[in-house]
Amino acid sequence: MEGEGEGAALWQGAVLGGIIFWVVSSSYLNVTHKLRSFLQPRVSHYVDSGTPIILQIQSYRFGFLDALFSGLSCVVSVPFYTAFLPLVFWSGHGKLARQMTLLMAFCDYFGNCIKDVVSAPRPASPPVRRVTATKDEEDNALEYGLPSSHTLNTVCLSGYLLHYVLTHSQSQGAHVNYLGFSLVCLMVALIGLGRIYLGMHSVVDVLTGLLIGLGILAFWLRVDEYIDNFVISGQNVTSFWAALSFLLLFAYPTPELPTPSFEFHTAFNGVALGIVTGVQQTYHQFHHTDVPRLFSSEMTIPVFVGRMLLGIPTILLVKFCSKALAKWTIPVVANTLGIPIKSTSYIPTLNASVTGKKLKQGYLQKLLSHHKAFDVDTGIRFLQYAGLAWSVVDLVPTLFTYTSL
Numbered sequence: 001m002e003g004e005g006e007g008a009a010l011w012q013g014a015v016l017g018g019i020i021f022w023v024v025s026s027s028y029l030n031v032t033h034k035l036r037s038f039l040q041p042r043v044s045h046y047v048d049s050g051t052p053i054i055l056q057i058q059s060y061r062f063g064f065l066d067a068l069f070s071g072l073s074c075v076v077s078v079p080f081y082t083a084f085l086p087l088v089f090w091s092g093h094g095k096l097a098r099q100m101t102l103l104m105a106f107c108d109y110f111g112n113c114i115k116d117v118v119s120a121p122r123p124a125s126p127p128v129r130r131v132t133a134t135k136d137e138e139d140n141a142l143e144y145g146l147p148s149s150h151t152l153n154t155v156c157l158s159g160y161l162l163h164y165v166l167t168h169s170q171s172q173g174a175h176v177n178y179l180g181f182s183l184v185c186l187m188v189a190l191i192g193l194g195r196i197y198l199g200m201h202s203v204v205d206v207l208t209g210l211l212i213g214l215g216i217l218a219f220w221l222r223v224d225e226y227i228d229n230f231v232i233s234g235q236n237v238t239s240f241w242a243a244l245s246f247l248l249l250f251a252y253p254t255p256e257l258p259t260p261s262f263e264f265h266t267a268f269n270g271v272a273l274g275i276v277t278g279v280q281q282t283y284h285q286f287h288h289t290d291v292p293r294l295f296s297s298e299m300t301i302p303v304f305v306g307r308m309l310l311g312i313p314t315i316l317l318v319k320f321c322s323k324a325l326a327k328w329t330i331p332v333v334a335n336t337l338g339i340p341i342k343s344t345s346y347i348p349t350l351n352a353s354v355t356g357k358k359l360k361q362g363y364l365q366k367l368l369s370h371h372k373a374f375d376v377d378t379g380i381r382f383l384q385y386a387g388l389a390w391s392v393v394d395l396v397p398t399l400f401t402y403t404s405l
Helices: 002-028 030-050 051-058 063-075 078-090 094-118 137-141 150-166 174-197 203-234 237-251 263-287 299-339 366-370 377-402
Strands: none
Touching: 002 030, 002 150, 002 237, 030 051, 030 094, 030 203, 030 377, 051 174, 063 137, 063 174, 078 094, 078 150, 078 299, 094 150, 094 174, 094 203, 094 263, 150 174, 150 203, 150 299, 174 203, 203 263, 237 263, 237 377, 263 377, 299 377
16 A cells, blocks of 8 residues: 555656646747747638638528527537536436546646637638627637637547447447447537537637547547546545646646636636545545436436435535635735735726726746736636535535435
């Protein structure tokens, strides 16, 4: 055991040290700017030259297609998965839920990093007609284009879901594999076509999202068992993941102009920390392989509905309380340490020097360029989503035990 502990500390230290080295060296060498100077003109050319294809696709405009593709975009969006994944945890499929959550966090970080490094524009509107039917789509439109996050996430999450179903289902056979694979391909094709039809992405964005998604999925299918074993029974899990989450906030690249991408990463970074911390502490109580699962005699549909009615208000309350606690504690700690701070939205009293709504970006460049004040909104958002995720896998299952759900 002592040797295992030393080995774990060694590789964990190597990972964290490697990230720190990358943060310092990439900033010193101005890697982001050099990559952007090389990639942005080329990608922008493909975006501009792809405009006639988008206009051709949009010439088949129907109200039904607007509704269909807008609906599909909502179904595979980050807010949807944020609401859907807690239900997977509470249905008894803990391994699937935690793997999809961590995969989602990985996809969100990797995809948004590429977006902000390249800082390539979305298709020009006009002439392209851009359909933003929801507030979430309006926020997405403020991000850069390449790659298409919807396409990337759909490839990874639907592909992993198919893998899980095929490896855990009692129904085996070539016809089952073919049907599942066909459904995933159809879903990915509709999402990719929909992003072009809605004017949110060009063809190069969708194809890049598809290729990156396939690469991430292939990588994840090779490491998911190792990651899962580490989360449920590894050494120094909570401390390592907390340090990793903190460093990833610094390692995020600064875009050419501010975008919401860093906000999305911060939220899911917090979610990953909350899930890992909660599962690591309560695995043998609530998340082991023998827990009741939906549709079994131990968990009927009425029981699952009861879990939703209790669980959803609870996690929303925890999110509210976590945000309020973070808004109070972070300024106190910062003032105690003498760190100058500001807030662009969460704390109006710290907003005196900010005019209008300003979108957040990474901390790395702020540190290295000696900005006068740090935006505490990043820490507040991170802690509130970490608290929400922890409640999904720790607090709420505890309530289920006390209420016999």
